[in-house]
Amino acid sequence: MKYAFYPGCVARGGAPELFDSAVAVMDRLGIEWEELTKAACTGAGVLQEKNRKMGDALNIRTLAMAEQKGLNVLVICSTCQGVMSQANHAVQRNPEYLAEINALLADEGLEYKGTTEVKHLLWVAIEDIGLETLKGTFRKQLAGVKLAPFYGCYMVRPSDALGFKENPVRETSLETLIEAVGAEVFDFPGKTACCGFPILFINQANSLRMVSNHTGAATDGGADAMVTPCPLCHLNLDGYQPKARKKNRGDKADMPIIHLPQLLGLAMGMTEKELGLQKHIVSTKDIVRKVELIAAK
Amino acid sequence: MQTNLKVKRFNPGEPGAQPYFQEYSLDVHPDSTILDALIQVREEVDGTLAMRCSCRASICGSCGMRVNGRARLVCKTRVEAVAPNGEQLVIEPMGNQRVVKDLVVSLDTFFDQIKRVDPFLKPDSVPEQGEFIASNESMTNLLISMNCIMCGCCVSDCTVLEVDSNFIGPAALAKAWRFTEDPRDGQRDERLKKLNDEDGGIWDCTRCMQCVEVCPKDVAPMDRIMEMRDAAIKAGNRNTSGYHHTESFYNSVKKNGRLDETRLAIDSAGWTNIPRLLDLAPIGFKALLKGKMPPVMPHKAEDKQKIKDLYEKVEGEQK
Numbered sequence: 140m141k142y143a144f145y146p147g148c149v150a151r152g153g154a155p156e157l158f159d160s161a162v163a164v165m166d167r168l169g170i171e172w173e174e175l176t177k178a179a180c181t182g183a184g185v186l187q188e189k190n191r192k193m194g195d196a197l198n199i200r201t202l203a204m205a206e207q208k209g210l211n212v213l214v215i216c217s218t219c220q221g222v223m224s225q226a227n228h229a230v231q232r233n234p235e236y237l238a239e240i241n242a243l244l245a246d247e248g249l250e251y252k253g254t255t256e257v258k259h260l261l262w263v264a265i266e267d268i269g270l271e272t273l274k275g276t277f278r279k280q281l282a283g284v285k286l287a288p289f290y291g292c293y294m295v296r297p298s299d300a301l302g303f304k305e306n307p308v309r310e311t312s313l314e315t316l317i318e319a320v321g322a323e324v325f326d327f328p329g330k331t332a333c334c335g336f337p338i339l340f341i342n343q344a345n346s347l348r349m350v351s352n353h354t355g356a357a358t359d360g361g362a363d364a365m366v367t368p369c370p371l372c373h374l375n376l377d378g379y380q381p382k383a384r385k386k387n388r389g390d391k392a393d394m395p396i397i398h399l400p401q402l403l404g405l406a407m408g409m410t411e412k413e414l415g416l417q418k419h420i421v422s423t424k425d426i427v428r429k430v431e432l433i434a435a436k
Numbered sequence: 437m438q439t440n441l442k443v444k445r446f447n448p449g450e451p452g453a454q455p456y457f458q459e460y461s462l463d464v465h466p467d468s469t470i471l472d473a474l475i476q477v478r479e480e481v482d483g484t485l486a487m488r489c490s491c492r493a494s495i496c497g498s499c500g501m502r503v504n505g506r507a508r509l510v511c512k513t514r515v516e517a518v519a520p521n522g523e524q525l526v527i528e529p530m531g532n533q534r535v536v537k538d539l540v541v542s543l544d545t546f547f548d549q550i551k552r553v554d555p556f557l558k559p560d561s562v563p564e565q566g567e568f569i570a571s572n573e574s575m576t577n578l579l580i581s582m583n584c585i586m587c588g589c590c591v592s593d594c595t596v597l598e599v600d601s602n603f604i605g606p607a608a609l610a611k612a613w614r615f616t617e618d619p620r621d622g623q624r625d626e627r628l629k630k631l632n633d634e635d636g637g638i639w640d641c642t643r644c645m646q647c648v649e650v651c652p653k654d655v656a657p658m659d660r661i662m663e664m665r666d667a668a669i670k671a672g673n674r675n676t677s678g679y680h681h682t683e684s685f686y687n688s689v690k691k692n693g694r695l696d697e698t699r700l701a702i703d704s705a706g707w708t709n710i711p712r713l714l715d716l717a718p719i720g721f722k723a724l725l726k727g728k729m730p731p732v733m734p735h736k737a738e739d740k741q742k743i744k745d746l747y748e749k750v751e752g753e754q755k
Contacts, residue, residue: 148695151735155728176738179693179746184643185685188662189669193750197689200746243749247742296645328505333595333644340704341677342640343715348599349642378719418726 140267142213142258143205144172145223148180149370150215154398156415157370161215161260161400163414167276167407168268172213175204181222183371184293185337192240198226199240203251211256213263215400217369221293221301223257228300259294261312261368261399270319278408278435280321284364284426286402287325287357287394288313289376291369295331316399317366320406325362329353334372339379350379351387354394364395364426366402373398377420395423405430437466437522439473439515443485444528447537455535457526458482470510470518470525471499474539486538494652497585500592501539502528507589507650530592532601546588549605553612553631560622568620581614581660583653590647590657602636606647606657609638613660616667625671631664632673638664639678677704690747693737 144165150158165172178201180186187194202223205212214220230237231253241250258266264273290313295301303309314324335349354376357365367373373396380392396419397405404414405427416423439462446455460481464473471489478485489499494512501510503518504526519525533541559568590606597603604612609631615621616628631637638661647657669679684703688696701716737743 148697148735152695152697153723153728177742179737179743180689180695182689183685183695185682186689188643188665189682189686190750190754192754193686193747196746196750197743243746243753246745246749292642292644292646296649298649332598332646333642335642337642337644338596338640340681340701342600345596345600345640345642349595352599378723382719418728420722420726 140169141171141173141210142263143208143210144174145178145201145212145214145219146174147214147216147219147370148183149374153374154370156418157215157373157398157400160398160404160409160414163409164400164403164407165213165260168264168273170213170263170268173208173210175201175212178204181219181226183218184222187222194222195226195229195236196240196243198223199230199237199251200244200247200249202227202255202257203244203249206251206255207249211258213258213260215260215368215398216371217259217291217294217367218371219293220257220259220368221291221296224300224302225297227253227255227257259368261294261316262306262309264403265308265312265315266306270315273403274319277320277406279406279430279433280436281406281430281433282321283433284322284429285325285360285362286317286322286397287327287360287362287365288317288330289334289353289365289367289369289372289396290331291367291372292331292333294368313366313368313399316402320402325357325360327353327356327360329356334369334375335379336371336375339375346375347379347383348387350376350383354380354384354392354396355388355390357394358390362394363429364397364423366397366399368399370398372396380421392421395419395421395426397423397426408435437464437468437516438462439464439468439519440522440524441473441477442524442526443474443477443539444526445485445538446529446535447486448535449537459524464515466516468515470501470503470508470513470515470527473515474510474527486536486540488540495585497587500530500587500589502526502530502592507531507592509587509589509652512652530588532591532594532597533588541588543588545601546586546591546605546607549591549608550586550611552604553608553615554623554627555608555611555615557615557618557621558623559620570619574617574619578614578617581610581617581655584610584655585653587652589650589652590655593646593650595644595646596640596642600636600640603640604631604634604636606641606661609641609664610655610657610660613664616664628664628668628671629673632668632676638668639676677706680704680706690744691740692735693740693743694735 179197182194317324335346339346377396384392401414411427441460490496492511499510529535529539533545641661681704684700
């Protein structure tokens with residue numbers, strides 16, 4: 140099983156532990172990958188505010204490069220998933236628009252036919268690897284651990300571009316994986332809400348209220364950690380949690396935010412260091428300790 | 437077919453009343469909408485259940501409610517589509533609006549927001565005789581927003597309104613777009629400037645797409661907000677962090693093929709905005725202590741010249 144790997148700017152920048160843990164987990168799962176080093180940033184929906192067509196051209200270029208290699212794209216970021224899926228959806232349902240974009244890519248020798256699929260590791264694990272094979276790689280059952288899912292907007296909306304109708308398992312994919320590692324799901328309405336990151340630099344007060352509400356709900360519900368497939372949500376929920384909690388709830392930041400591959404890695408028996416769990420702002424010590432105490436199968 | 441409803445009940449008019457859930461099991465016609473099922477409850481089981489509905493054909497916008505946590509027009513949602521095997525359906529009043537009783541919310545919030553955008557045409561002059569002539573395309577364009585039936589579903593599920601009641605909100609901003617796009621309006625620039633400058637305006641949207649997802653009429657309020665941001669910038673409004681954020685992002689990808697996170701943070705705060713910059717420093721310092729920090733030198737895509745060439749091609753075409 141081979142993919143064109145598109146790690147995204149954050150995994151290659153502000154959250155290096157995501158890249159390292161994802162690669163370690165992919166190796167254990169027997170996923171072969173080739174990084175798309177020539178690809179541009181997806182634009183994260185921000186670039187698209189200024190110029191939608193520019194965003195589509197950049198993303199279709201990336202999808203065309205993968206198509207040329209005969210590979211689907213694997214991502215580890217909800218935002219990358221959503222923005223690329225939206226561009227893909229736009230050209231797949233509009234051949235004229237696809238031709239316009241292809242005309243822009245012709246100089247580079249690229250022509251997109253519309254066949255590339257973009258898949259987050261979250262979906263790959265369930266749809267391509269399969270839950271049984273996945274469970275076979277786990278060395279621990281995280282029984283007694285309670286985890287709050289946090290998807291990231293782009294992983295769940297717009298549902299038509301993300302193929303929810305064709306693949307209904309995607310709607311509850313994160314809960315499915317939490318259950319697969321043997322942990323308990325803490326279900327709460329905030330799981331598909333906004334983390335506040337997009338307005339962090341624009342309206343910080345609102346952004347911090349979102350961080351405080353979501354992480355606070357998880358604390359109140361007795362969750363040991365929150366799991367997210369989105370590094371942008373992670374940046375805000377982890378990095379700004381101390382400030383957000385102090386300002387809005389007057390309490391301490393106590394909700395560790397775990398990247399999705401780190402969760403899989405913990406179940407696979409990998410160490411704190413291998414998964415970069417010591418690099419988080421909110422301490423992950425308690426959850427790491429709790430998992431360490433669980434005997435391997 | 438069998439359906440199981442769990443309905444939120446609340447009568448704020450009764451002293452000391454608290455919200456609670458009440459469950460109903462009933463046999464409904466296989467083609468029933470959720471509204472049909474609720475009406476059946478009211479008529480056959482419990483006459484005290486309060487709800488609002490009228491046309492039953494997704495035109496009047498009266499029956500917005502939350503079904504399993506998501507705002508919907510219940511007359512447009514068939515029981516079978518969401519609960520084919522008798523799964524429990526949790527029915528609650530819409531969010532971000534005051535509950536009058538049970539499933540009925542007050543429309544005050546909704547219309548207060550609408551009023552904030554001056555939802556009426558402000559022409560510069562009135563034609564001396566006859567009528568305004570507007571092109572067919574310009575009017576067809578307006579239909580996107582005019583399809584709004586004011587049901588309030590987008591307001592219900594807006595993640596910004598959840599934390600900030602001062603946000604103008606998706607429905608009212610989509611309404612504002614309808615006037616900034618109308619060729620007969622004479623106040624386009626003034627409208628855009630106000631929406632750009634005011635607290636709770638176009639830059640406070642998080643782009644979470646909830647409104648796009650729940651709108652039963654494809655108004656896609658968030659897309660309208662994004663178009664107004666672009667229009668506001670083109671009309672010369674360059675005073676917001678949002679503007680600097682978007683510009684910095686766009687230019688970073690143009691220059692490096694990738695995002696320069698450090699530069700993005702500083703650009704958005706503003707290079708001369710010392711308090712905002714000092715505010716960023718502790719977070720950067722904490723990240724540094726944990727052994728990670730966005731690189732001072734931005735990472736670059738291989739072959740970044742190709743990306744720059746593509747930028748120039750698209751920009752050239754749009755000139």
